[in-house]
Amino acid sequence: MGEATAITRKTRIQAQNEELILKAALEVFSAYGFRGATVDQIATRCGLSKPNLLYYFRRKEDIYVAVLEHTLHDWLEPLRSLDAAGEPIAEITCYIRAKIRLSRDNPKASRLFANEILHGATAIGAYLKGPLKDLVDEKAAIIQGWITQGRLNAVDPHHLIFAIWATTQHYADFDAQVSAVTGNPPDLMDKAEETLTRLFVEGLQPRR
Amino acid sequence: MGEATAITRKTRIQAQNEELILKAALEVFSAYGFRGATVDQIATRCGLSKPNLLYYFRRKEDIYVAVLEHTLHDWLEPLRSLDAAGEPIAEITCYIRAKIRLSRDNPKASRLFANEILHGATAIGAYLKGPLKDLVDEKAAIIQGWITQGRLNAVDPHHLIFAIWATTQHYADFDAQVSAVTGNPPDLMDKAEETLTRLFVEGLQPRR
DNA sequence: TTAATTCTTGATCACTTGGTCAAGAGCGGT
């Protein structure tokens, strides 16, 4: 039996292989989507045989939801950090910066979510309507408070959050288009960060 | 022989069926992506048998590129309308409004492109690097001209265009998320249009 | 060492799917 629970904890090799699988799955799912990805691709990617992979995750869908959940938490961290006690413009600037860096440093996670939501969010629909909505509503209320205090130009907080999501994730999700149009210069993301922060800050600055 | 060309023009029934197919293909491809969609689905959707559908388009990919090309032109029309001779703020406001209405009235086309680009734009990569890049560069130059004249706050024109694309298409592409978070109120898109135009206009207004 | 447990895989299955083909039905011009 296990040490203290009926469900024994993972062996070293188990934890290691699951990590390998999740990493490979992120790459494959983000590149081809759920239906476009094959279990074989993921298995080959991490050097395991297909039946061996299915020993750890019994169904393809199990791998998919596992990698989704595995990255969901990190993805929302920047929004959680938005602090009601901070200076409004600084808080929002910080949020935009964090989001665009996430987009630059982990574009695969961004594309994974983008694909999932684009196709109806069947796997994480409940999460969106529950925890995500709660978090967004909470932060929208903070922003609304700043507006009421006259510390921020009046814009709908929910749509402001959508605008920030859209603009920052655009560089990861639609990289193929951005690269094709710009030729992908090395300072692309720096320029994006500067332009977006400038644009939002000027738009949000309270009219004196 | 045909009236004037070696390639005889389509019969009435041919034109009619191709239109049926393209319409059904847009719905299916936009919902499931290229690999997720099946020829059978498209055939059933428009009341044709699978072999009959493949009589008009010999390969699945042919249907896909046909529907992409069929909607590409309309999709870029708003940007083409951006007029150097117009008043800067009014022109950009008009562009944002046109884009968000396109997003509201034809979300399936938006999702079709989103999916295509998300997965690397293999079918339209050449178009992005050619005609699209040319169009964007041309319009970016116009915006840069306005900035140089001091009629617009200084922001990078390319990134401004990306920001407008991202924010407007967000409502179509990530509808599942937007609906989950907002509960999808009837005035959602009106509010979005108002918020986005306000945000961009205030951000672009030249500092007096 | 030994025995239980965990891990690994070749072979295989059931099913889906893109695509073919030959034969027939329908249509248009004469």
Place this chain on the structure above:
DNA sequence: ACCGCTCTTGACCAAGTGATCAAGAATTAA
């Protein structure tokens, strides 16, 4: 009515895919 062309489809095929299973290899605990 006749003939050539377009259109339509049932049957079929080959490839790919998710998933299973039994049997063996490796690991771990005693």
